[in-house]
Amino acid sequence: MMIWLRNVMLAVMAAVAWAAPVTADSSIQLGPRPLYLLQALPEGVLKQKLQSCANGPFYRTDFSIAHRGAPLMFPEHSQQSYQAAISMGAGIAECDVTFTSDKQLVCRHAQCDLHQTTDILLRPELAAKCRQPFQAASGDSAASAECCSSDISLAEFSSLCARMDGVNERAQSVQQYLQGTPAWRTSLYNQCAKPMTHRESIQLFAAAGIKMTPELKQPEVAMPYQGNYTQQHYAQQLVNEYKAAGVAPSQVYLQSFNYQDILYWLAQEPEFGRQAVWLDGRYEQPGFDAMLPDSWRPSMQQLKQDGLNIIAPPLWLLVTEQDGAIVPSAYAKAARQAGLNIIAWSLERSRPLAEGADWYYQSLPTLANSDAAVLQLLDVLARDVGVIGVFSDWPATTTFYASCMQPPQQNVPP
Known part of the structure; x- marks a missing residue:
């Protein structure tokens, strides 16, 4: 326990060092939703702190990751959805990547x-x-x-x-x-x-001065496609389009659920691979138990030994309920103890929580009973779990929280 606590303290200290303050961005427009969620919070320290920030200033921050743009209200992976996310202060935006019949990369979930x-x-x-x-x-x-x-x-x-x-x-x-x-x-x-092509997303994000997190989606056609387009060609093409656009590896967080894609990037494109994000789908494995690290294959330690630096599980894997409070899960503690940075997905992809906790909140069956849980969960993820970023379908909320509770992050090292 003392080793884990020491590691958490070191991670918090490092996060403060990474998060250099910048000038507030007057172009950021958050709209009414963050304040709606704030009003739902019960009285207490968190509400008081967030209320003090209701009028800004607001910062663009890497903590705020646009999940498919802003699809709570805008068609996902569209130019309009991405532009809304940019306006909400997202520091990183996602293009889920797949390919067309002529093997061109496009943004589709x-x-x-x-x-x-x-x-x-x-x-x-x-x-x-x-x-x-x-x-x-x-x-x-x-x-x-x-x-x-x-x-x-x-x-x-x-x-x-x-x-x-x-x-x-x-x-x-x-x-x-x-x-x-x-x-x-x-x-x-x-x-x-x-709709956006991958190249168009690069141009849009670069013009806005934000970072990029493309997810290489699993093909739903037999590979090699058309007899000669392999999974490796597909993974390499993704990287090549950033190189061709002159985008520095530090501006790109490659993602995949397919661990072989991660290993390919680590071996063939190490500058990009060092901050590749493995989207953890181990919860779908037979015998997986969120409370039992021995049921996770590969182990957290093996992932780190392979060179992985950033892991991204769903929200529910990172927290649990204890004595009426949201607390870090065994998964979250194990990931941090192994030296992995964590990104969580996906906030505000759920129906109103008064209707009951859905898949994303399944580990909070009694506490996720109103929209107040959105900010409560976000606070635990940031303060207690120590995530370096959170995907959201409405980035204004994560921007609001990060602008208020911590200096804006400028560089999140793997």
Whole structure:
């Protein structure tokens, strides 16, 4: 216990050293949501501190990571979503990366999600190319479709309109099928948002002066694709586009759930690989127990020995309930003890918490009972777990918290 406590104290001291103050950014616009969440907090030290910062100043900070842009209200991975995140002070933005039929990289959360995140089904000439055409609901069978970026060319992809994610599984028509955005999001900004290529995202983020965290998505086609495009080609192409754009490795946090991608970057592109982020999906392994480190394969120590420096689990893996409070989990302590930095995902991707804790809050079944838990969890992640950043679907909240509670981070070393 004393060793772990010493490591935490050293990490906190290091975080302060990394976080050099900068001039407040008057261009940052946070809107009403952070104050709405603040009002939901019970009276106490956290609320008093955050209330003192209600009027700023606000800073752009690497702690605030835009998850797919700002998809709580804007179509994910669209130019409009990214611009909203930039305006909210995100210091890092994410382009989930997949590829088209002509092997060009584009920003999509999954290779085969175009049917629910774009208007492809409303374009007959492109809908005809989908892996599975639209099928209406019938009896116990839900309405369905499947359209992949690999079904169409880059030019065809760029002609689409991005739209809010979600489908109506009881639909009898394409128009009904596309009316499935959850009620707690909005379709207010759903008017033909522009989908982004990976290169376009690099240009946009570089122009805004923010860092980049692309996620190499798992292909949903057989690899090697078209007989010659291997997983290694795919991973290398991602890095090559940053090199071609003149982006320094220090500005890029490569991500993947596929640990072999991480090992490839560590071996072949060590300057980029040293701050690659492994998205930890070990919770899906048979026998995984969040409380038992012996059930985690590979172990935290093995990950660090392999050269990994940053691990990124879902929110619920990092915290648990104890005596009526949110506290760091065994997972969080083990990761820090092994010398790993932590990034968490994804804040504000949940329905209103008064409706009950969802997947992201599953380790807080009694405490995540109102939207106040958003800021309470964020505070524990920052102060007690010691995360270096948090993905959010609404970066204004993480920007607000970081601007108030700690100096803005300028460089987060691996």
